[in-house]
Amino acid sequence: MSTVAAYAAPAAKAPLERTTIERREVGEHDVLIDIRFAGICHSDIHQAREGWGEAIFPMVPGHEIAGVVSEVGPGVTRFAVGDRVGVGCMVDSCRECDNCRAGREQYCAAGMTGTYNAVGRDGEPTYGGYAQGIVVDENYVLRIPDGLSLDVAAPLLCAGITTYSPLKRWGAGPGSRVAVVGMGGLGHMAVKIAHALGAEVTVLSQSLRKREDGLRLGADHYRATSDPKTFEELRGSFDLMVSTVSAPLDLDAYLSLLGTEGTLVNVGAPEEPVSLNLFSLIGGGRSLAGSQIGGIAETQEMLDFCAAHGIGAEIELIAAAEINEAYERVLDSDVRYRFVIDTATI
Ligand SMILES: [Zn+2]
Numbered sequence: 001m002s003t004v005a006a007y008a009a010p011a012a013k014a015p016l017e018r019t020t021i022e023r024r025e026v027g028e029h030d031v032l033i034d035i036r037f038a039g040i041c042h043s044d045i046h047q048a049r050e051g052w053g054e055a056i057f058p059m060v061p062g063h064e065i066a067g068v069v070s071e072v073g074p075g076v077t078r079f080a081v082g083d084r085v086g087v088g089c090m091v092d093s094c095r096e097c098d099n100c101r102a103g104r105e106q107y108c109a110a111g112m113t114g115t116y117n118a119v120g121r122d123g124e125p126t127y128g129g130y131a132q133g134i135v136v137d138e139n140y141v142l143r144i145p146d147g148l149s150l151d152v153a154a155p156l157l158c159a160g161i162t163t164y165s166p167l168k169r170w171g172a173g174p175g176s177r178v179a180v181v182g183m184g185g186l187g188h189m190a191v192k193i194a195h196a197l198g199a200e201v202t203v204l205s206q207s208l209r210k211r212e213d214g215l216r217l218g219a220d221h222y223r224a225t226s227d228p229k230t231f232e233e234l235r236g237s238f239d240l241m242v243s244t245v246s247a248p249l250d251l252d253a254y255l256s257l258l259g260t261e262g263t264l265v266n267v268g269a270p271e272e273p274v275s276l277n278l279f280s281l282i283g284g285g286r287s288l289a290g291s292q293i294g295g296i297a298e299t300q301e302m303l304d305f306c307a308a309h310g311i312g313a314e315i316e317l318i319a320a321a322e323i324n325e326a327y328e329r330v331l332d333s334d335v336r337y338r339f340v341i342d343t344a345t346i
């Protein structure tokens with residue numbers, strides 16, 4: 001066991017505070033990662049405040065982890081000390097079900113093991129990336145290409161793969177018209193990746209406040225959803241819409257923006273159920289879909305793609321003492337576009 005400094009929420013809705021946690025011994029197939037940076041994902045806040053149901057406390061959030069390998073187990077073949085690596089939303093899965101075998105570990109039939117707020121297959125609670133070190137099985141560790149700085153790479157491990165996976169699956173590319181709903185941590189990554197894939201990209205955001213950023217990051221168009229004209233003028237305009245917002249949407253209104261057989265994919269998750277008129281799908285043969293992060297191999301593909309295209313997240317680097325304030329700012333949509341904790345300050 002090793003003791004590492006961390007930031008934890010001691011109870012639901014309680015402020016996060018500095019503490020120490022124990023990491024397991026480095027096992028046969030484990031790597032010990034010296035965490036350098038950890039992104040703050042909106043889902044960290046949902047979970048630390050039990051917005052998604054009962055959670056495990058104390059909680060060390062963080063599933064956008066970037067660091068350097070500092071020790072490897074004797075059976076490790078893919079990594080060596082000094083390698084630049086990342087860890088995303090999962091640290092294990094059953095490895096035997098159809099989904100695991102197909103590289104869709106995020107949909108493991110037995111349930112993937114979350115990087116935090118989960119119980120590992122050893123029966124111990126998992127603690128995430130707001131910490132100075134983590135021990136992870138090498139099969140759930142990603143390689144961060146040399147061209148990517150660790151700080152801007154960290155958010156790719158959740159925000160990057162969460163948007164890359166549906167964009168690839170539903171064919172974003174040259175000739176496709178993609179709308180990104182929401183211009184936050186996930187949305188700004190969706191804009192960059194969809195643009196790099198060659199799609200025509202439109203941002204649909206509540207206001208035009210972040211318009212200049214959106215256009216600079218690769219959007220071709222930027223429209224305000226608070227303006228009713230947006231819904232009139234863009235009716236039937238998109239092949240694919242990726243909704244990154246975690247507030248409930250007027251799904252009927254958004255679905256009307258899809259062209260024939262278009263798809264609205266949700267990667268943001270409101271805390272309450274949503275409703276819609278099914279005629280919004282039936283007319284036009286439209287689909288409403290969901291997508292959750294991506295598999296391990298696909299996450300590596302995304303990192304390699306981002307490195308090849310010079311894509312990192314737009315970040316605000318903060319000290320650990322600023323985490324609670326950062327949470328409030330995320331809830332106010334007041335971050336451009338991802339807070340990243342410098343874990344040396346823990
Ligand atoms: Zn996340």
Ligand SMILES: [Zn+2]
Nearest residue numbers: 094097100108
């Ligand atoms: Zn499985």
